[in-house]
Amino acid sequence: MVVRQGDDDGQEAISMTSQQPMHRVSASAAATLPNPSTLKDSPAVERALSRSKIYLLISWSLLYPEDEEFLDYLRCGEFVEDGRTALDALGIALGADGSQRAKDKLVALKKQLEMVEGLISSECVNWQLSDLQSEHRRVFSNVITLDCPPYETLFGNDHVFAQSHVMGDISGFYKAFGVELSKDIHERLDHLSVEFEFMHFLAYKESYSLCHDGIEKTQIVVEAQKKFVKNHIGRWVPLFCRMLAKKADSGLFKLVADMTGDWMEFEAAFLAVTPQPYTETDYRPATFSSPEGQTYECGAQDQGNELSMLLNEVGAQSFMDVKEKDKDQEEGRPSGTA
Template sequence: MSAGGPVKDDGAAAEAVARSMAYRFLSRAFLPAQGDPDRLTRGDEEALRVLRSVASGSGGASETVEAVARLLDAEAGSSLHEEYYRTFGHQISKDCPLYETQYGAGHVFQQAQQLADIAGFYRAFGLEVADGAGERVDHISLELEFMHVLTYREAYARLHHGAGRVAQLREAQQAFLRDHLSRWVPVLARLVRRRTDGLYRHLADLAAAWVAADAAALGLPATEEVDYRPDLSPDPAGSLPSCGMDPDAAPTRS
C-alpha cells in the first residue's frame, strides 16, 4: 500500500469512533446543567460501554463508571443544576475552575499565551468556538470536544484517506493530551472531590481516568501535572480578542 492510499483498517476506525464517543460524552458532562439530565445519556449508551471497557482493568475506575451511570438514572434536572453551580460556581470558581489557564499560569500574560496555544490547536484543524458559545477556549468541555473531533476525523481518515492524514491526527491527539488535558484534568478531579460527593465528583474522576488511559494508549509517558495556584486575574481572556468551535466546522452541541 502506498503511503498516500487509504488505510482501510475497519478495526482501528471502530476504535477511533469509540474514543470519539467517550470524549463527546465527557465534553457534554461539563456543560452547565440546564435541567435536562438526559442530554448526557441520550444516544450515549455506547459511550458508557466504551468507558466501562477501559475501566474494567481498574477497580476504582470501574466503580466510578457505575456510579456515573447510577446517578444519571437517579438525578432530576433541578438537582443537577444545583450541584453544578454549587460545585463550579456561576462564574470562574477559585476552588475547582473548569478552565485550564487557571492552573499553573501565575501571570496574566502567561495565561494569554496558553489561551493562544489552545486556540492555535483548534485553528490548525479549521475549528473555532461557535458564536454564542459563551465559553473560553480553555474550558474543559471545549478541550474534550476538540479531542472528540480529532478522534472522529481519525476514524474517517482510516477509511477514506491516506496513512499520512491518520498520522497527522494521531500526532495532534498526542500533543494536545500531553500539553493540555493530561496536565490539569487530574488536578481538577482532586479539587472537585473536596467540593461534592455527587455526580460531578464521579464525572471528574472519570474524565481524569479516561484522559490518563487514552494518553497511555497513544504511547505517552506520564505527564507532570500542573500546580494549582489561584490566579490574580479571573479572566485572562478579557484583554484578548475572543476566539469564537464553528458549527459548520465542528459538531454542534445538543
Template sequence: MIKTEHVHRARLYKLASLGFDRPDEQLIEAFECGEFERQLLESARALETEAADGTAGTEPSDRSRLVERAEAVADRCPSDSEEIDSLTDEYAARFGFENGGEISLYEIEYSPGTVLTSTDTLADLSGFYGAFGLEKRDGYRDRSDHLCLELEFCSHLALQTAYLYETEDETGIDVLESAQASFLEDHLGRWVPRFRETVDDGVAGGFYRELAATVDELVAADAKRFDVEPSVFPETPPAPTEQFLGGDEEGDFRCNGCGISSMPGQEPSTIPNAPRPDG
C-alpha cells in the same frame, strides 16, 4: 476494529463534555431516556474488550479502571425530574459563577503561569482549534481553555481519526495522532489530574465526582496510547496577586473571553447524538 476504537473514544470525550457543561435540554433528555448511561457504558466496555484482544493501544488494566469509573458514573446518573433538578442545583453551586462556585473548569486556573504564559496557553489552544477548522460559536462566552471545549476537541480528533482509518489515509492518521499526543501532553494531561483532585475535595460524592475520575482515567489511558507523559501542574498554583506582593514585576491576571463550531467554509464538526460505532 481500530476504526470503532476511535469512535468509542470520540463518544466518551463527547459525553464527558456534555456532562461537565451546564445541564441543558439535550443532556436532560439523554438522562431521562437512559442514553447517557447506556452509551457511556457501551463505549467504555468496548474499549476494554479491544484492549483485552490486543487491538487497542493501552493495557487491559487501564481500560478496566475506565470501565469501573464509567459504571460508577452510570450508577449516579439522574433519571427523573427531581434528580435532574438536584444535579442542576449542584452544578450551579460547584461550578456556576452565579453562586460563586469554587471549582474552576478552566485550564489556566490550575496553571502556575503569569499573564504572559496564560496568554500563550490561550493562543496555543486557539491554534490547535484553528488548525482543524474549528472556532468558537458566535456568542459563546467561555474561554478557549474551558474543559468542555478541550474535551470536545479531543472527541473531534478521535472521530476524524476513525474516518481516516476507514479511508486508509496513513499521512492524515499520522497528523491526527501527533496532534492528539501534543494536545494531551501540552494541555488536558497537565491539568485534568489537578481538576479531579479539586472535585474530590469539593464534592462529597455523586455524578460529578465520578465523571471527573472517568475523564482522568480516559486522559491517562490516551496519554499512554500516544506515548506521552504530560508534566502535571503543581498541586497549588500561586494566587493571582502573589507575585505582586512578592515584588515581582509580572502579574498573573486571568483574561475572560472566549463551544466550538466550524469555521466559515468548513463542514460542521460536532458529533450529533453521539454516533453509534456501527453507524
C-alpha cells in the same frame, strides 16, 4: 460546541482544511498504519470512534445545562449505555496489543459507569432541570471558582502573560483544524468541555482519515492528539479532577471527576505520551505583577471615592452638609461633621 467546516450540502466535513500542511511520515510510522481500503471495520477505526464517544460524554457532562437535553440523556439511560458500548468496543479493539495500564483503566472506567447508573436510578431519574442546574452551581458556582476552576490557563501560570501564551497555543490547535467556538456556547477556549470536545473531534477525524485520507493525513491527526494530551489536558486535568472530587464530595460531579481522571490516565497510556502533570503546589492562579522598579497608581486613589469627588465638583456636597445641619437643628440634635 465547536463549529466545523461544512461541505456544500451543509453536512459536517471531517476532511482536513485546505490550509493544513502536509508532513512526511517516517517508515516506522507508515508501517503501523494499514492500507485505508482495509480499515473501515478495523480495530484502529473502532478505537478512534470509541475514544471520540468518551470524550464527547465527558465534555457534555461538565457544561452548565441550559435545557433538558442532557438531563433527558441521563434519565433515559443512554449516557451510561453509550459509555458502556464505547468502553466495550475499545477493550475489544485494544486486543493483545494494548498496554496493561490502559486495560486496567478501562476496568476502572466501567466501574465508574456502574456507579453513575446507580446514581441515576436512585436520584437523577426524579430530577427536574432546576435540580441539575442547582447541583452544577453548587460545585462550580456562577462565577469562576478557584477551588476547582475548569479552565486550563488558571493552572501552572502564575502570571497573566503566561496565561496569554497558553491560550494562544490552544487557539492555534483549533485554527489548525478549522474549528471555532459556537456562538451558542458562552465559554472560553480553555474550558475543559471545549478542550474535550476538540479531542472528540480529532479522534473522530482520525477514524474518517483512516478510511479515506491515507497514512500522511492520519498521522497528522494522531500527532495532534498526542501533543494536545501531553502539553495541555494531560497536564492540568488530573489536578482539576482531584480538586473537583474534593469540592463535589458526592453526587454526579464527584463521579464525573473520578471518571475523567481515569480517562486521562488511559489516554496517556494509550497514546504512549508522558505529560508532566501539575501538582497542588503548582496551582497558582495568575496575578499581575508590575515590572521591577515600576508602580501603577490611579490618579484618584488619594482623593476619596468617586461619588465624593463628583459631589464636590458640582457643589452638591456642601449643599448636602448644610441640609443635614439644618435637619439636626430642627430635631434638637447636636450638629457636626463627625
